[in-house]
Amino acid sequence: MSHPAHERLTVDLLRPLEQTSWRFYLLVAFLGSIVAMGLGTWLYQMYMGFGMTGINMPVYWAFYITNFVFWIGISHAGTLISAILRLVNAGWRRPVTRCAEVITAFALMIGAMFPIIHLGRPWLFFWLVPYPNQRLIWPNFRSPLVWDFFAISTYLTGSLLFLFLPMIPDFALIRDRATGFRRRAYGLLSLGWRGTTTQWHRLETAMQIMAIAIIPVAVSVHTIVSFDFSMAPVPMWHSTMFGPYFVAGAIFSGIAGLIIAMASLRKFLHLERYLHPVHFENLGKLLLMMSLLWGYFIFAERLTTWFGNDVGEMNVFYVTQRGSFSPLYWTMVVCNLVIPFTILALRWLRTIAGCVVASFSVCIGMWLERFLIVVPSLSHKYLPYSWGHYRPRPVEIMITVATFAAMTLLYTLFSKFVPIISIWELKAGDHPSSELYPAAMHEHSLGETRA
Amino acid sequence: MTVDLDRCTGCGACVTACHAENNIPTVGDEQAARGRAMHWIRVERYWDGEFPDARLKFRPVMCQQCDAAPCEPVCPTYASHHTDEGLNAQVYNRCIGTRYCANACPYNVRFFDFFNPQWPKPLDAQLNPDVSIREVGVMEKCTFCVQRIHAVEIQAKADKREVKDGEIQPACAQSCSAKALVFGDLNDPESDVSRLSRAERGAKLLEELGTQPKITYLAKQTQA
C-alpha cells in the first residue's frame, strides 16, 4: 500500500467531481435539450393519439419494442462484467465494474420506459402491478408482459443495489473530503459508513451474494423479454431458441456498449492510468467471442427454418434474406459479424480505437437485429391478405434519438457526482483476496464476550 | 358460425352492416392507406390464375372466437378472456393498449383505435345505443354481436322459453343476401350451424396452429 500511489489515485478519480469545465455544461445542455424534446414528443403522442406513430395493422409493434429489447439488452453489460468476473476473482475487473454497473442501471431505466411509451393508454400502466383494487381484478400472470414487469422490476432493484453497495465506501471518502452541503449529502448517501473490519466483511459478503443472485436474474430478464415474442404464434417468432439467443445477443450488445462508455470516459476524464489497453483487449476478446456466438445462433435459427420449409416461416425468411428487408438484414450481418471479426481477431487492429469502432458497429447491428425480429414477422403473418408494411414516423424517431441522448446524459451526470471507477476496490486490489486467508474458522479471535 | 364460400359473392354487405351495428368508425382514406382500417369483418379477395383466365375468390374473415385463443393468455389485464358461453370477450375498459393480442392473433382480426373515433354529421345520428364507443388506445374486434345475443337471451328468459335456432342474427349474418353466413348454437347438434359444420367440404382456417377456431368455412365447389 504505497501511500503516494493511493493518494494520487484518489485525487485522479475524484477530479471529475471537483473540477468542472465549460464543456461539461455545454454537453449537458445539448443532451438535455434533446431529452426534453423527446419528452415533449411523447406528451404530444399521448395528446394527439397513438396514431401519430407508424404502427398499423398488422405491424402493431415496431420502433418502441425494438428500443425496449435493445436497451434491456445493453443492460446486461454490468452483470456480466461485474458479477461474473467478481465471482471468478478476475483482478482486471476492478476499474471496470462501476462503469459497467452504471450502464446496467440506466439502460434498464430507459428500457423500462418503453413498455409504457408504447401503450395505447399509458396512464393506466400501473394496472400491471398486483395490488388489491376496486376493479376486483388482478394482472394476468400467464401474460409475458406481466412476467416482464416482475423480471424488470427485480433486475432494476437488484442492479441499483448492486451498484449502490460498493459506492458506499467511496461516498464516505468524498464525505470526509467535502464541506458544507456536499458533506451532508454524501454523508447521507454513505449511510454513516466507517470502515470497521465487520463492515468490510459484511459488505464483501453481501457483494458476493448479490453477484450470485444477479446473474440468474439477468439471464431470466432477457429470456422473459424474448418470451414476449416466442409465446405468440407468429411465423419465426414461435421458436424455442429465443431465450438463449436473446441472452447471448444481450451480452453481446452490452459489452459493446461498455467498451464505448469506457473509451469515452478514458478520453474525457483522463483516466489513462487506470483504464489500460489490456482492459479493452480483454473486453475486445469477449466481444469477439460473443460475435461468434451470435453468429452461431443466427445460423442455427436460419438453417432450422430453411430446412423445415414451413410456408408461413419461409415467407418471413425470404423477405428478410432477399426481399424488402434484405438491405437491413445484410447490413446487420456485416455489422455484427464481419466488421467485429475482422477488427477483433487481428491483434494489431485490436487497439482501443479498433474496439470502439467494432463496438459501434455491433450497436448498430444489434439494433437492426431487434428491428428485424419484430417487424418482418409481424408484417408477414399467416394470412397473406393482411400482410402490411411499416415506416417509422417522426415521433418514433425523435423518441428513439432522445433515449440515446438520455443515456449519455445520465452517464455524464453520474460521472460528475460519483467516481466512475471504484476507488476502494482499486486500492483493495493491492491486498490479496480473503480467499487466501481463511476467515476466522475457529472463533478463537473473539476472546470473551463483552461484559 | 359457418361461412359458405360457395355462396359468398363478395358484396360486402356484411362489412357495412357490422360497421353500422357496432359503431365502428371509418378512418378516412389517408389512415386506411396506412393500413388502419377497422373492419371487424372483412372480405378477403384472392386472385386465382392469370389473365385472361383469372378468377376471384372471396373469403369473409372475422374473429374466429377460438377455443384456444392465442390472444387471451397474453393480455396482461384480462381484457381479452374467454366467457362461459365460449365467446372471446374484449373488455374495453380493462384494455391498456399493449397490442399483444393483435400480434398473437394469426387471423389479424384485432384492431386498435389509433385516434378517437369521429363520425361526421349526420352519421352520428346512426350510432347504435346498445354498443359502447371505444376511445383511443384500446383494442376492439368482432364480438359475434354480443349485444344481440344478450338481447335475445334476456327476452327468451323473460318469456320462459329456450332460444330458437336462428333467432340470434349477428348483423353480418342478417344482412348477407346470399345467406352465406349462418349463426347458431354449436352445442345443439340439431341446429343449422352444427349440421353445416359437419359438412364434408367444411374446414377451419389455420387449423394447424391449434387455435381451435369456431368458424367453419365450407369450401367453394369447383366449377364443372
Place this chain on the structure above:
Amino acid sequence: MSAVYGLYEDGDAAQIAVDALRAGGVYDNEIVVISSEPMEDYEFGAIDHRSRLWYVASAGGVLGCAGAVWLTRFTEIAWPLSTGNMPIVAWWPNLIVVFELTMLGAILSTVAALVVTGGLARRVPPLYDPAISTGKILVGVDSPRDRAAVERAILSAGSPVVVR
C-alpha cells in the same frame, strides 16, 4: 462515551498496534480497527465471526418464493378467468413470477441485513476519524476498561494517543 485510539500509517504498523493492545489485556472484540480499504491480508482483518448473511439471503429467498406462490395462486383462484384454454392456476407461467420474487427476496434481505448488521444508518454517529480517508488506519478501543494500558499500547506501536 469516550474512545482511545491511534492512527497508523500502514497495515504493518496497525498489526503491531493490535498485538500490543492484546498484550495489554484488551479482548479481541473490544478492539476497533477502521480503515479505508479492506485489510484482509492482515491477521487483524480477519477478526470477526462467520457471516450469517448467506442464511439471511436464503431465508429471504424462501420468503419471496412463498409470497409469489401465494400471490399467483390466490389471485388466480380469487378471480378465475379462462384464457386460451389454459388452466385457471397455470403453474408453468406462475413459475416465472415465483423465480423473480424469490431472487428479489434474497436480494432485498441481503441488503437489509447488511444495513442492520453493518451498523449503517445509525442515528448516533459512532467512533470515526476523517484521517482514515487519507489512508491512515485507526486502531483503538471504545470505552476502555483499563485506559492506561490502552494508551501505553497505542504509544508503543508508534502513534500519538487520540481521545474522542
